[in-house]
Amino acid sequence: MIYIGLLISSQELSATPMTHVLVIEDDPVTSREIEAALQDHGFDVTLVNNGREGLLAAISDTFDIIVLDRMLPGALDGLGMLTALRASGITTPVLILSALSALDERVRGLRAGGDDYLTKPFEFIELTARLDALNRRRAPPSAANRDSRLRIGNLEIDLLRRSVRRGERQIDLLPREYALLEYLAQHAGQVVTRTMLFEAVWNYSYDDRTNVIDVHIGRLRHKIDGEGDSPMLQTIRGAGYVLRSPE
Amino acid sequence: MSYVRLSEIPRTISFRTALMFLALFGCSFFALFGYIYWQTTGYLISEVDTALHREVDRQNAQEPALRRTEILKHTEQDPEGRLPYTLFDSAGTTIAGALSTLPTFSAYDKPAEFFWDKANGHDRPIRYLVHKLDDGSTLLIGQDIHDIREFDELLVNALVSGGSLLIVVGLLGAIALGVSARRRLDVLSRSIKIIVEGDLSGRLPTRGNNDDIDRIAGVVNGMLDALERLMSEVKGVCDDIAHDLRTPLTRLIAGLERAQRRNLTQKEYASAIDTAIEDAKGLMQTFRALLRISEIEGSARRSNFTLVGFNQICADAVELFEPLADERGMNLEFKPCEGVDTVMGDSQLLFDAVCNLIDNAIKFSPDGSDVEVTVSADSNNCGISIRDHGPGIPEEEREAVFRRLYRSESSRHTPGNGLGLSMVSAVARLHDMSLQVHDARPGCRVDLIGKAQNA
Numbered sequence: 001m002i003y004i005g006l007l008i009s010s011q012e013l014s015a016t017p018m019t020h021v022l023v024i025e026d027d028p029v030t031s032r033e034i035e036a037a038l039q040d041h042g043f044d045v046t047l048v049n050n051g052r053e054g055l056l057a058a059i060s061d062t063f064d065i066i067v068l069d070r071m072l073p074g075a076l077d078g079l080g081m082l083t084a085l086r087a088s089g090i091t092t093p094v095l096i097l098s099a100l101s102a103l104d105e106r107v108r109g110l111r112a113g114g115d116d117y118l119t120k121p122f123e124f125i126e127l128t129a130r131l132d133a134l135n136r137r138r139a140p141p142s143a144a145n146r147d148s149r150l151r152i153g154n155l156e157i158d159l160l161r162r163s164v165r166r167g168e169r170q171i172d173l174l175p176r177e178y179a180l181l182e183y184l185a186q187h188a189g190q191v192v193t194r195t196m197l198f199e200a201v202w203n204y205s206y207d208d209r210t211n212v213i214d215v216h217i218g219r220l221r222h223k224i225d226g227e228g229d230s231p232m233l234q235t236i237r238g239a240g241y242v243l244r245s246p247e
Numbered sequence: 248m249s250y251v252r253l254s255e256i257p258r259t260i261s262f263r264t265a266l267m268f269l270a271l272f273g274c275s276f277f278a279l280f281g282y283i284y285w286q287t288t289g290y291l292i293s294e295v296d297t298a299l300h301r302e303v304d305r306q307n308a309q310e311p312a313l314r315r316t317e318i319l320k321h322t323e324q325d326p327e328g329r330l331p332y333t334l335f336d337s338a339g340t341t342i343a344g345a346l347s348t349l350p351t352f353s354a355y356d357k358p359a360e361f362f363w364d365k366a367n368g369h370d371r372p373i374r375y376l377v378h379k380l381d382d383g384s385t386l387l388i389g390q391d392i393h394d395i396r397e398f399d400e401l402l403v404n405a406l407v408s409g410g411s412l413l414i415v416v417g418l419l420g421a422i423a424l425g426v427s428a429r430r431r432l433d434v435l436s437r438s439i440k441i442i443v444e445g446d447l448s449g450r451l452p453t454r455g456n457n458d459d460i461d462r463i464a465g466v467v468n469g470m471l472d473a474l475e476r477l478m479s480e481v482k483g484v485c486d487d488i489a490h491d492l493r494t495p496l497t498r499l500i501a502g503l504e505r506a507q508r509r510n511l512t513q514k515e516y517a518s519a520i521d522t523a524i525e526d527a528k529g530l531m532q533t534f535r536a537l538l539r540i541s542e543i544e545g546s547a548r549r550s551n552f553t554l555v556g557f558n559q560i561c562a563d564a565v566e567l568f569e570p571l572a573d574e575r576g577m578n579l580e581f582k583p584c585e586g587v588d589t590v591m592g593d594s595q596l597l598f599d600a601v602c603n604l605i606d607n608a609i610k611f612s613p614d615g616s617d618v619e620v621t622v623s624a625d626s627n628n629c630g631i632s633i634r635d636h637g638p639g640i641p642e643e644e645r646e647a648v649f650r651r652l653y654r655s656e657s658s659r660h661t662p663g664n665g666l667g668l669s670m671v672s673a674v675a676r677l678h679d680m681s682l683q684v685h686d687a688r689p690g691c692r693v694d695l696i697g698k699a700q701n702a
Contacts, residue, residue, distance in 0.1 A: 211571075
């Protein structure tokens with residue numbers, strides 16, 4: 001497994017209380033690596049190695065996010081555990097880890113109550129970025145979020161009119177560019193991986209052999225970070241992108 | 248020709264089937280013959296009986312004296328005793344006729360048979376009727392039925408000899424069938440043995456008459472084709488994995504060892520780690536792609552198929568790659584079709600396949616050239632064709648490019664893992680679509696054609 005420490009978002013973390021993550025994974029090597037990666041990312045991790053204990057832990061304790069392996073030993077496998085969890089009224093976001101990449105597997109996982117799905121082998125940067133996104137989604141929308149406008153620094157996105165301004169400058173975007181920017185803005189300050197972007201904006205799952213996304217981002221960057229402005233859309237090497245206020 | 252052991256023949260299906268038919272035919276033969284025998288003899292005997300009764304009636308109606316004279320005269324005219332009419336008095340002594348004693352009989356006026364020991368030493372079977380006359384004397388009317396018995400015997404002889412002939416010919420036929428089946432199966436099993444021993448190019452011989460064994464041999468040959476292709480792919484994959492993964496692994500290890508050996512600054516360490524991670528990620532991508540292809544090939548994802556529009560998929564893919572083409576001054580042109588563009592399929596996989604093809608087309612084309620993506624349809628089929636103006640794929644490599652990890656010499660220096668087209672090929676196979684590489688002069692055209700489905 002490849003582990004890449006994520007150095008971003010420490011300033012965001014300091015403001016919020018520690019995020020508790022329950023990891024249900026039977027393979028000791030993988031679970032240790034996940035634990036290390038999540039701890040480095042600033043999460044508080046509880047490890048469990050089977051579905052039954054996972055269900056007990058999830059019911060008796062409060063967690064912010066659950067990372068669930070699809071294949072678990074014993075009577076209660078990942079999907080069974082998830083179904084039981086949802087049946088008992090617990091809405092904690094769940095990210096499913098699976099060795100099966102088939103589309104129908106993904107659909108089954110999400111239908112059983114999963115919130116996201118990641119195929120093994122994965123990069124840990126991908127896992128932490130997705131967990132950040134899930135954690136953000138869980139947080140109650142602030143007053144600013146309920147607004148029909150998103151503001152990041154001097155970038156302003158009107159979600160209803162689908163128009164974008166940077167300072168005084170009106171920016172014309174193609175529909176796909178707008179969709180990219182909107183997703184990035186909704187996750188402002190967080191690392192967003194190419195895979196996440198692709199799934200959210202193109203509605204296909206990502207096959208990571210091309211640099212096509214980079215070209216799309218390059219065009220978007222060219223439009224929003226014009227000549228005079230300080231750059232907002234940053235590339236995080238080996239990870240993805242982050243849109244943040246330049247200040 | 249091969250030698251077939253006799254003990255093996257009874258085990259062949261042909262022999263057993265022939266034997267079964269022989270038994271069936273034999274049974275019906277005996278039943279038919281038995282019926283004919285029974286009917287014929289019954290008819291002849293009943294004819295005799297009718298004649299006997301008629302004669303008794305006639306004699307009964309005659310005057311006793313006249314009757315006696317007539318019987319005497321009759322006996323004289325029938326020296327061979329064909330119709331031995333005899334008149335006995337109440338004490339059982341012969342009054343007139345050929346017989347000297349009254350044979351024992353069970354009842355009057357009921358036909359019975361006895362063997363007449365004639366004076367000349369001949370035994371003759373006689374069917375007779377004994378009648379009590381009004382004057383107290385007893386009349387015996389008889390008929391020699393030797394001819395009927397002889398006819399019966401003839402019939403039985405014919406039955407036995409015909410039946411034996413039937414059995415002998417049938418058995419010989421069954422053995423011949425068994426031998427020929429055994430020989431044919433021996434030829435087949437020898438061919439299979441050779442194949443099992445490792446000669447995967449061997450095929451089962453067929454006669455071309457499309458009989459049962461030919462059809463099975465045809466199916467097995469089809470299976471062998473698939474097997475041979477898979478084996479060569481597996482072998483190819485092993486070779487290619489060895490080649491293709493060795494290079495990045497060597498680079499990775501060399502880089503890490505170099506970092507370990509030298510006293511590097513903090514910054515140099517960081518850059519060495521970055522390089523190592525990049526290399527390892529590349530390796531992981533290759534493995535992930537390999538896993539994905541195996542999953543597609545080994546899956547029953549067809550159950551997940553829905554109606555998918557080629558126009559939509561190609562439009563999405565073209566839209567995705569348009570900026571990439573644009574960067575290189577290329578024109579990515581998309582021509583949707585007017586007719587039915589829907590097929591049964593998995594949109595994600597088809598999208599991936601089209602992306603792979605477009606990606607390849609862009610990668611291998613010179614800057615500033617055109618790439619055309621066309622969806623076309625006729626009443627039965629619906630296809631996507633992707634045409635570039637690159638160097639094209641030489642005729643002899645058009646099969647090989649679909650092999651996992653295959654990189655043609657000309658593409659060695661282009662980034663990629665050699666799995667793109669294998670993935671497309673796996674998707675095409677899963678969808679029962681045809682995937683062909685054509686020479687577009689200049690450039691190459693890849694056609695992915697499936698069966699159109701009306702919504």
